[in-house]
Structures are given as C-alpha cells and as structure tokens.
Amino acid sequence: MNDIIAYFSTIPSTHRSLILVGGITIFWLIENAFPLFRMEYKKWPHAGINFFFTFTTIVVNFVLAFILIRTAEWTIENHFGLLQWISPMPIWLYTVLGLLLLDLIGAYLAHYVEHKFKYLWQFHLVHHTDTWIDTTTANRHHPGESVIRFVFTTVGVLIVGAPMWMVFLYQSLSVVASQFNHANIALPEKLDTFLSYFIVSPNMHKVHHHYVLPYTDSNYGNIFSIWDRLFGTFTTLPKEKLIYGVDTHMKSEENNELKNLLKIPFQKSRSFKNS
Template sequence: MENHALIRLSVFAGLFALFAVIEALAPRRARTQPRSTRWFTNWAIIILDMLTLRLLALALPLLAVGAALDAQTEGWGVMNAVELPLWATVVATVLIFDFAIWAQHVITHKIPLLWRFHRVHHADRDFDVTTAIRFHPVEIAFSMLLKIGLVYLLGPPAIGIVLFEIILNGTAMFNHANIRLPLWLDGVMRRLLVTPDMHRVHHSDIRAEHDSNYGFSLSIWDRMFGTYIAQPTRGHNDMTIGLQWQDDRPSRLGWSLTLPFRHK
C-alpha cells in the first residue's frame, strides 16, 4: 500500500485524459461557456481540495487508507471482528462505501447547510469531465471525515478502500463526461453503472430532476430507493444544466468559492 497515492494519481490522470479526448471528438452537447475559463476554475478548485486534505491530514493522525491500516492493526471494526476471506471483505467494502457515498449525496441535497456547499458542484453551466472534480473544499473535508468514521466502524481492508476510491474517481469522471454513447450501449451499461446520460439528468435545473439519480458508480441504489429518472423532461440537447437562477459567474473561481455564503 506504500504506492497507493501514485497508483490513484496515475489512474486519475489517464482516465481524465481519455475522457477529455473522447468528449472533444464525440461531444453529447454543445458547450455554453468557453472551456478555458471553466477548466481553469474547476482545476483550481481541485487543487484547493487537495491542499484542504493535506491540511486535514495535519489535524488528524490518519486519513481513509491510513485509518483502514490502523483499524486493522488495532482490530477495530466489524470486518476485523469476523473471519472472512479477503476477496469478500474487498467486495463488501466497495459496495458499502458506494452506498455510503450515495447516501451522503442525498443528504447534501436535503440539508440546507450542506446544500449551500454542494451547489458549487451543480452551479457548473456545462457538464463535462471537469465537473466531476468541482467540489467545494469544505464539502471535500466533510466527506473525508465521514469516510474516516465509517472506516473505523467497519474496519475494511486498506486495499478495499484504495480500490473503492479508484472506482469512484474513475466512474465519476466517466458519468460527468460530455460523451455520446450509442443509446443501446447506454441502456445496457446503466443497468449496473451510472452513465453520462443518466447522471446528466441530476444536473438539470428542474428541481425534481436534480433530486434524482444520485449515484456516482452503481445505478442500483437509485432504482432501489425510487430516485431514478431515466431521461430529462426536455431531452438532453434542450435541457438546462445548472441552477435556476444563475448566469455566467460559475466560471469564476472567487464567485464559486464564495457561493455557499451568498443569500441565493
């Protein structure tokens, strides 16, 4: 596990480049804002997110992977209290944490204070691979704290946490990418995974639609809990991405970072 950070970074960079090329060659929708200004802001936000996690690591002894190793050493958590083969605990880890991220996503829409920070993600007026990395640093810190707490409660293997995070990052970039999948392929894939067309519904400016399709990796949670909407009301080409009241300001870094503290 010593090289887990390098592995995750390599996979992230490779998949980001892949989806960026595909969406440039076969876009699903025309852009509403210049890519240069949006990408600068969205990349600046993820750099701030990384710095936030670095600062959080100074305040806390361990983050998610380190917490898993610590829990294993101390024998803490449900999975460390039972005898299960490694493959079973890894599969359980991926499934449980994927559901936890789904539930956290629902909560960020339902609790007004958390929605103030999460709407920074939804304020993006276009929908592409960089939208997947556009999360306010406060939300990133909150998510990490919840993840650490769940790690100590469950005691999952560290390799399970690394695998989960690789899958989460990869699928989030995939389902935010502005790529055009054949409709038959989209239909097959969304039986298990969240596809770009499925998740794009969640970024609609219509309230009922953006309160649906919360999944990032597996599509089963939305189907199980009745939050699945197959297609946007106005269709993918005519739907409006973002928030009902916004203008072009989401492409500005300062505006995006201070959005949670604004009245709207």
C-alpha cells in the first residue's frame, strides 16, 4: 500500500497519459475480438469525434489542475474533510473509504445532477447522443461538461479531505473504469452480473445508454455500483433490447457531426419520451 501511495504521490504526467491511452488501446482490442454487438459503423471516424472530446477534456483538466492540487493541499494543511476528522484508521480502509466517497461526489452525484437540471443536461446530452457505444465513448464529454465534472471533483476533494495521491489514484481508476464499462465487450453474463454487485460492469452501464426513459435515468455510477443500489437508481434491461442514443437526437446529422455536437448545449431543449 505504501508503494502505491508513493507512486501516485509523484506520478508523472506521462504515466497518467499512458493510463488513458493504454486503457483505450486494450479495450479497443478486446472489443474487436469479443464484441457485445457487431455494429455496422465506421469505427475510426466515430473514434475521431470522441478523441476530439477526449482531448478537450484533457485540456480543461490540465488548465484547472492547480485548483484541484491547491484544494487537496489545503484540506491536509488545515485538517479539513471527512477523512481528516475520522482518522486515524488502517491505511487500506482510509484509501477504500476515500475512493468510495470521491466516486460518490465526483461521479455519481455529478452524473445524477446533470440528468436532473435541464441546463446541465444540455451539456451532458452530447455524451448520450452516441449511437455506437464503445470504449472511445467514455470520454465523449462536451468541454462545458468537463468543467462541470471538474467542479464536482474539486468539491468532492474538499468534503472528503483527500490528499493529492488519492485524487490521482481516483482519477486513474475512474478513467479505466469508464473505458471498461463503455467498451463494446461481451463478458459471460454470470461474470458481468457478479461484477455489477461491486463495480459498474459493461452490461450495467449500457442500460444507462438505452435511448428512452426511464433507463436513461438509471445506473449513474462510474467505478462502484454500490451507490446505484443504495439510492434506488439501479436497473436492468436485457442486452437484446438495447438501443443506443437518446430519442431526441437520433438523426445522424445531430449525433455524428462534430459541429452540431458542440452547439447542442446552446440549442433549444427537447423533451424525452418514456418507453
């Protein structure tokens, strides 16, 4: 455990980039070999759009990183936050509890709020417009949403009182988890179900990308599945019934053209239909 803490305390930016690129590469190869669905689409042009949004997400987080670092330093210096108030505890428990809470605030809560507030939904909508869900979809976030997510992560660090090594560990796990649960991979059904009791599995998250309510408003988790089960937002849907996308933007020119995707948050909102 001490080795992990030491590594993430000083993790180079190149290593963080390798985690991002390495994860996409590994899951890209797996989903090509063992696809959940054999989708008829041009994989590279589709990936190009999603890689653009991956790049903008990296830029946003790089530009604002000093805020996150200073927040983490301030919590430690001022003994502020849940972890600081309930310490001491075994380091493994300290780490697991911190990761759970960061995932709750930085991922589950952020995601839930984006679905419940119309203006925030307009930014998150870009992610849901993808009609071909694969590992590249993981980072398909409008730059505006990247800022929203950053704010929630920073608030999470403040409330949790997380040291920077834990933040880097959380972000690394979050990236890989998102690439995994978006990947178009066919896991044995029993294995996927078993995993879904602990982490967000591919089949669990795919339900969230079904094109109509109430499925779109479910399974908000990213790393840990406990929050959806605890707060009653967990649901299932047979994979044979899945249709990706969002019913308000099913036309190709709306969901597969970069120029329009960038404009979506500033267009007139449209109403969902229920299944």
